[in-house]
Amino acid sequence: MRLLLFLIGLIAFSDAAIAQDRAAVERQFQDWLQQQVWPLARAQGVSRRTFDSATDGVRLNWELPDLVPPGSPARTPKKQRQAEFGSPGRYFNANSVQGAAAGGRRMAKRHAETLRRVEEQTGVPARIILAVWGRESGYGQVPIRHDAIQVLATKGFMSTRADYFTGELIAALQIVEGGHVNGRAMKSSWAGALGQPQFMPTSFLNHAADGNADGRADIWGSADDTIASIGNYLARHGWVSGRDWGFEVTVPASVSCALEGPDQGRAIRDWVAMGITRVSGRPFPEHELRGEGYLMMPAGRNGPAFVVTPNFYVLKDYNMSDLYALFVGHVGDRIQYGVGGFKGRWGKVGGLYRSDIAAMQQALIAMGHDVGGADGLPGYKTRRSIGRWQEETGQRPTCFPEAGMKSRLRP
Numbered sequence: 001m002r003l004l005l006f007l008i009g010l011i012a013f014s015d016a017a018i019a020q021d022r023a024a025v026e027r028q029f030q031d032w033l034q035q036q037v038w039p040l041a042r043a044q045g046v047s048r049r050t051f052d053s054a055t056d057g058v059r060l061n062w063e064l065p066d067l068v069p070p071g072s073p074a075r076t077p078k079k080q081r082q083a084e085f086g087s088p089g090r091y092f093n094a095n096s097v098q099g100a101a102a103g104g105r106r107m108a109k110r111h112a113e114t115l116r117r118v119e120e121q122t123g124v125p126a127r128i129i130l131a132v133w134g135r136e137s138g139y140g141q142v143p144i145r146h147d148a149i150q151v152l153a154t155k156g157f158m159s160t161r162a163d164y165f166t167g168e169l170i171a172a173l174q175i176v177e178g179g180h181v182n183g184r185a186m187k188s189s190w191a192g193a194l195g196q197p198q199f200m201p202t203s204f205l206n207h208a209a210d211g212n213a214d215g216r217a218d219i220w221g222s223a224d225d226t227i228a229s230i231g232n233y234l235a236r237h238g239w240v241s242g243r244d245w246g247f248e249v250t251v252p253a254s255v256s257c258a259l260e261g262p263d264q265g266r267a268i269r270d271w272v273a274m275g276i277t278r279v280s281g282r283p284f285p286e287h288e289l290r291g292e293g294y295l296m297m298p299a300g301r302n303g304p305a306f307v308v309t310p311n312f313y314v315l316k317d318y319n320m321s322d323l324y325a326l327f328v329g330h331v332g333d334r335i336q337y338g339v340g341g342f343k344g345r346w347g348k349v350g351g352l353y354r355s356d357i358a359a360m361q362q363a364l365i366a367m368g369h370d371v372g373g374a375d376g377l378p379g380y381k382t383r384r385s386i387g388r389w390q391e392e393t394g395q396r397p398t399c400f401p402e403a404g405m406k407s408r409l410r411p
Helices: 002-043 048-055 088-092 094-110 112-122 126-137 148-157 162-177 201-207 223-236 268-273 286-290 310-318 322-337 354-366 380-392
Strands: 246-250 292-296 305-308
Touching: 002 048, 002 148, 002 162, 048 148, 048 162, 088 094, 088 322, 094 112, 094 126, 094 322, 112 126, 112 223, 126 223, 126 310, 126 322, 148 162, 162 201, 201 223, 223 310, 268 286, 268 292, 292 310, 305 310, 305 322, 310 322, 354 380
Parallel strands: none
Antiparallel strands: 246 305, 292 305
16 A cells, blocks of 8 residues: 555656646747747747737647757657558558549539639649649648647757757748738648648748739638649749659569669650550650650569659659659549559568668668668668669669668668
């Protein structure tokens, strides 16, 4: 009984200590808002009235990930699992793809006039705008509940990327100053991405557009503004009007998977001359043959292969992921053309921890390969470096990290 009472008392003491520590951090946070954030906001044209209204009652959100309270060391998980580190095929869940495409076809009818106008103004196809919208917020159906000012302030004060989020907080205050949204009504994801297009505040300032001529860029409640903003973003990031995003292809064994990457482009007609063909059996459009194309194999030899255009990398500017850009392009094709799934099958690869891939990357770097950094992300530089290592050691190149490589690729 005494032991039980002791443990209860210990827990109560621990809870009280945590509450006391958090209260102290909260006071530091309020000082930080006034002493550091306010001068930065004022320098960017934010009025005292706007600042006070937007930050009134804001408290730290301790539930957010990657927080580093003052005086605490940054903690990085030793092992991580995410879809990008498993089989790339998981990203293309049939229900997600089919749901996004079906929703996109409905939205295409509902917002046909706005989509036509924005496509004409920006050169970005309606199907691509719709696919981005669907991926980011389910065409506005996914609830976006977080208080953006609270999220950005919390992360600006104590996260592993504090400087970045402080800059985004200042941008959010500028948005409020501009009258686009009331500060406490500004809703975001847990990472601070705003509204239906999921723009970070700096992207909003640079790319948000008024699609219905009411004088505001309301990406939270207006489909017209959301459509115009996505089109504007992609156009300003270099979308090439008249070109597609890419094509699923068959890559013969005679073409090395290590030729992947945006820095190894060549005219599409040259890829054709090497034996690459479209899986549909149709020839590449004549105007595409003259343009530059890039080999893209997100699972190496263990999945579908693509020849993509510069527009693919514009989609990557929206979200720095090969799989994201591929998802958007593919869903866009389903919306407009009614195509089915990829012809290439995703192999049973993956199941690796990010730390496993990082160790392989470190070993490849020691051999002189450029893997793009030992970050545990199997991007194109890592994939093709694995392929080159396999070729150099007499193996059949697959260009994707596999469990059997761990014992042979050690730093």
